[in-house]
Amino acid sequence: MTDVRSAPLDPELDHRHELLALREAAAVVDQASAGRLFISGADALDLLNRLSTNKLEELPSGNATSTVITNGDARVVDLVALGALDGGLWCVTSPGYAQTVVDWLDLYTFAEKIAVDDRTESAFQLTLSGPSAATVLTQIGVGATLAPEEIVRTIVGDVSVVLWRRMTGGADGYELIGEVAGRDAVLAALVRAGAVRVSADAWEGYRITNGMPAIDAEFGLFNNPLEARLLGAISETKGCYTGQEVIARLQTYAKIQRWLMAVELYAPVAVGTTLEVDGKRVGEITSVVATDTGASGLALVASKAAIAGAALTAGGAYAVLREPAYALATEPRE
Amino acid sequence: MEYPPMTTAQTPLTITISENAADHVGAFMAAEGRDSGTLRVGVKGGGCSGLTYVLDIVERPREDDKVITQNGITLAVDKKSYIFLAGTELDYSGGLNGKGFIFNNPNAKKACGCGTSFSV
Numbered sequence: 001m002t003d004v005r006s007a008p009l010d011p012e013l014d015h016r017h018e019l020l021a022l023r024e025a026a027a028v029v030d031q032a033s034a035g036r037l038f039i040s041g042a043d044a045l046d047l048l049n050r051l052s053t054n055k056l057e058e059l060p061s062g063n064a065t066s067t068v069i070t071n072g073d074a075r076v077v078d079l080v081a082l083g084a085l086d087g088g089l090w091c092v093t094s095p096g097y098a099q100t101v102v103d104w105l106d107l108y109t110f111a112e113k114i115a116v117d118d119r120t121e122s123a124f125q126l127t128l129s130g131p132s133a134a135t136v137l138t139q140i141g142v143g144a145t146l147a148p149e150e151i152v153r154t155i156v157g158d159v160s161v162v163l164w165r166r167m168t169g170g171a172d173g174y175e176l177i178g179e180v181a182g183r184d185a186v187l188a189a190l191v192r193a194g195a196v197r198v199s200a201d202a203w204e205g206y207r208i209t210n211g212m213p214a215i216d217a218e219f220g221l222f223n224n225p226l227e228a229r230l231l232g233a234i235s236e237t238k239g240c241y242t243g244q245e246v247i248a249r250l251q252t253y254a255k256i257q258r259w260l261m262a263v264e265l266y267a268p269v270a271v272g273t274t275l276e277v278d279g280k281r282v283g284e285i286t287s288v289v290a291t292d293t294g295a296s297g298l299a300l301v302a303s304k305a306a307i308a309g310a311a312l313t314a315g316g317a318y319a320v321l322r323e324p325a326y327a328l329a330t331e332p333r334e
Numbered sequence: 335m336e337y338p339p340m341t342t343a344q345t346p347l348t349i350t351i352s353e354n355a356a357d358h359v360g361a362f363m364a365a366e367g368r369d370s371g372t373l374r375v376g377v378k379g380g381g382c383s384g385l386t387y388v389l390d391i392v393e394r395p396r397e398d399d400k401v402i403t404q405n406g407i408t409l410a411v412d413k414k415s416y417i418f419l420a421g422t423e424l425d426y427s428g429g430l431n432g433k434g435f436i437f438n439n440p441n442a443k444k445a446c447g448c449g450t451s452f453s454v
Contacts, residue, residue: 049380072444112379240386242379
């Protein structure tokens with residue numbers, strides 16, 4: 001039997017094996033495509049507070065949160081994770097969106113004291129997830145007692161890393177961020193301690209089955225963060241921010257047009273496939289991954305049809321809606 | 335969002351302050367015990383629509399500011415804010431239902447419900 005911990009990453013590797021590691025053990029994925037910024041300056045948090053949905057008036061060092069940068073029409077510029085450490089804010093953007101966030105902050109910087117350093121290329125980012133993730137960290141001697149949304153600087157081997165516990169890929173996990181020269185040593189330490197290295201494709205499947213929305217699929221400049229059910233990153237009490245008026249109106253008058261839902265499919269279908277009830281279009285598949293029983297997906301569904309347990313068709317195939325796990329885990333309870 | 339054009343035939347390349355607004359700025363300066371001062375006008379990111387107006391009374395303009403004097407008031411604007419404010423008239427609406435200082439900004443395509451923020 002192959003020792004999966006030391007197995008080389010094979011593009012032909014069965015993603016089900018990788019998903020099993022993520023679900024039942026501990027797995028590590030290289031997040032090279034995500035954006036990494038370091039934002040510093042006395043006005044950095046205040047500016048981000050004015051431009052995004054979550055309450056950021058205070059974020060003491062060692063604490064982290066997520067927020068949605070929205071435009072004046074409340075459309076999503078990006079969902080970003082912010083962690084206060086090293087005298088500034090580590091900011092993880094969506095894959096390919098570092099420059100978009102840099103440009104957005106620059107556009108709205110007038111007299112503010114703020115510096116934005118794009119470290120996407122100079123810093124590595126490994127994500128450790130799965131129920132045994134804390135055990136792996138214990139094995140390498142770091143951070144097993146981190147609270148959710150806690151961020152610290154620590155040492156792995158002889159590499160200085162940012163260790164950040166947060167919801168990532170729709171599940172509890174740990175980001176390890178450090179200078180790119182230390183990436184291989186940290187990855188090797190995690191694998192030696194029992195983490196299975198998984199591919200970006202497997203991580204994408206994990207995200208989808210966890211119900212975690214992603215940019216350009218479930219949210220973006222084409223919709224608002226309420227449709228993507230990013231309520232865990234939206235403060236209803238912080239007061240004005242860019243897009244707040246639209247978001248408040250949509251919530252107050254229950255005018256949210258579409259709703260993110262998970263979809264169980266009995267056959268894989270393409271992204272963009274229409275969801276129908278009685279031949280009438282009610283939504284569209286936005287992400288999909290093959291599973292043992294067919295496929296799982298995410299969809300933006302017309303609010304009136306977005307009912308967990310509802311049966312419909314996707315490209316002629318039978319499909320059932322369910323609540324996305326990430327939304328259930330992060331939406332404020334009534 | 336794109337930067338607005340620097341000017342058009344209909345948009346004079348300046349910021350004006352009405353007599354009424356100038357009178358109230360003078361009154362605020364007097365209330366602060368100032369014999370003289372500069373009205374700093376600018377914008378900052380935020381507010382429901384993306385940009386909000388900023389007013390402040392300061393000792394003197396900064397080196398790179400655009401400086402305008404009108405109706406006895408010296409008005410200073412930083413260059414980036416000026417891009418969004420060129421052609422604006424600063425007015426004042428008083429009385430019980432008044433809104434205070436009002437920016438009549440020809441660059442503003444949309445404003446939020448309360449009128450304190452705008453987008454271009």
